Amino acid sequence: MSAVATFVPESTATGPRFGWLRDRGMGASILVAALSSGFGVVLVEATAYIGVMLKSDPYIGDSGTLAVVVSILTVLLIGVALYVAAIVTANTFSTIIAGRTRRIALMRLIGASARSQRAEVARQGLVVGVIGAVQGLIVGLLLAASGVYIADRFLGEVSEFTMTQPAIFIPAVGVALTTWAAAWSGSRRVLAVTPLQAIGGSVERSHEDAAARPTRHVGALLLLISGAALLVFGILVGLSTPLGVVIAFLGGLLSFTGLSIGAVLVMPPLLRLVGQLFGRSATARLAAENALRYPERSSRMAIGVVMGVTLVTMFAVALESVKVLLVKAAGGELDPQFAVIMDSFAAVMMVLVGISAVIAGVGLVNLLTIGVVQRRRELGLLRAIGLSNRQVRQMILLEALHVTITATATGLVLGVLYGWIAAQSLLGSVRMPPDFEATAGLVAPAVPWVPIVVIVIATVVLTLVAAATPTRLATRVAPVEALAVD
Numbered sequence: 248m249s250a251v252a253t254f255v256p257e258s259t260a261t262g263p264r265f266g267w268l269r270d271r272g273m274g275a276s277i278l279v280a281a282l283s284s285g286f287g288v289v290l291v292e293a294t295a296y297i298g299v300m301l302k303s304d305p306y307i308g309d310s311g312t313l314a315v316v317v318s319i320l321t322v323l324l325i326g327v328a329l330y331v332a333a334i335v336t337a338n339t340f341s342t343i344i345a346g347r348t349r350r351i352a353l354m355r356l357i358g359a360s361a362r363s364q365r366a367e368v369a370r371q372g373l374v375v376g377v378i379g380a381v382q383g384l385i386v387g388l389l390l391a392a393s394g395v396y397i398a399d400r401f402l403g404e405v406s407e408f409t410m411t412q413p414a415i416f417i418p419a420v421g422v423a424l425t426t427w428a429a430a431w432s433g434s435r436r437v438l439a440v441t442p443l444q445a446i447g448g449s450v451e452r453s454h455e456d457a458a459a460r461p462t463r464h465v466g467a468l469l470l471l472i473s474g475a476a477l478l479v480f481g482i483l484v485g486l487s488t489p490l491g492v493v494i495a496f497l498g499g500l501l502s503f504t505g506l507s508i509g510a511v512l513v514m515p516p517l518l519r520l521v522g523q524l525f526g527r528s529a530t531a532r533l534a535a536e537n538a539l540r541y542p543e544r545s546s547r548m549a550i551g552v553v554m555g556v557t558l559v560t561m562f563a564v565a566l567e568s569v570k571v572l573l574v575k576a577a578g579g580e581l582d583p584q585f586a587v588i589m590d591s592f593a594a595v596m597m598v599l600v601g602i603s604a605v606i607a608g609v610g611l612v613n614l615l616t617i618g619v620v621q622r623r624r625e626l627g628l629l630r631a632i633g634l635s636n637r638q639v640r641q642m643i644l645l646e647a648l649h650v651t652i653t654a655t656a657t658g659l660v661l662g663v664l665y666g667w668i669a670a671q672s673l674l675g676s677v678r679m680p681p682d683f684e685a686t687a688g689l690v691a692p693a694v695p696w697v698p699i700v701v702i703v704i705a706t707v708v709l710t711l712v713a714a715a716t717p718t719r720l721a722t723r724v725a726p727v728e729a730l731a732v733d
Contacts, residue, residue, distance in 0.1 A: 372430020
């Protein structure tokens, strides 16, 4: 058997060809890919249905602007789903590679090249992406068909709509490709593993190691600056055309990517500040120190939550700001029928965007679980020196709370900013009846507080759910057995 083939875990190297799919983290990665693909399929069908419904409305059916807006939203939301899936998958594979450090180093000792091992990880990512994409395509079509049936029963049949939308294959293909690319990106650390690390275990970079990477940090700063510039430019362009939202969308991607890459510098100070809220008990200090000691691990978990909270907050603020813009363009009052359509559209969009938040939540659960499995030696040592099962569980829960509180606060700030920019760049030039003369222009951000409270509560619940499995795993192994784990 070749060195590359034995890169899969020892327990499955002699088993089925795809035995590595049973590795911890792979199932959740398939779920992320399936959710993303299904999300895209449902989104394509839903926006097509809404577009036909709007076109049949006698009041707004002839509005070319609304047709452009619906088309733009379809493309952008699919892009959001693919982006979320790529970030979550890349973080998952990065964490998996950290746990395989010793195994990779052993393969280097017997002659395997780092590039061949990285290529194997990329192939695994492609298989995961294809499996998830196909599952999501099937489930998404079934959900979309059910949704259309229910909508026809309650809103009346839309005769011109058909389920055979060619664009439904775009999300599936995109998910497979982005998962492959994310696995390749997440496995870049394979190139840095040396044969000498065969004597160690899973290794995460310390705060000092992560901070000593100037090239990466300069790149993150450049992405942030260029993204911010595009966001401002998108607002200005949006005052004359809805296409300003495309520019703002690119600015959002660049700026958030810059934040993701530079999270190892941004998150530790914020985590330290939040850690002071939990007191000075032994478990609280341990939890705070664990969150700060390996910033890459903490930032990977935090970015998933930041992304989910940012998305939901962004769309809540964007939809509220859209109403303000339309009311201003209409001279102070919207047609009641159009207002109902807007509220229905907003509800559908919030549900769809909520799926992206679920994808990010799955990533948090996955990373917490993998992290605990990879720290069994450390947890066994803590239990051996006197920490009780209750204290270990409390420590894991507090670590999750550190990450989610910090990430939620960051996501709320980003969500309000991005949401206002999205609405402003999309509808700053809109003209509404009765005179179709005045444009909306600039408005202040409109923050809906009820959704914000719901987001905070949902994030707390997510933290408790996400920490449930890791806390059980942390106390399941006896101290002596945990200390013997490689």
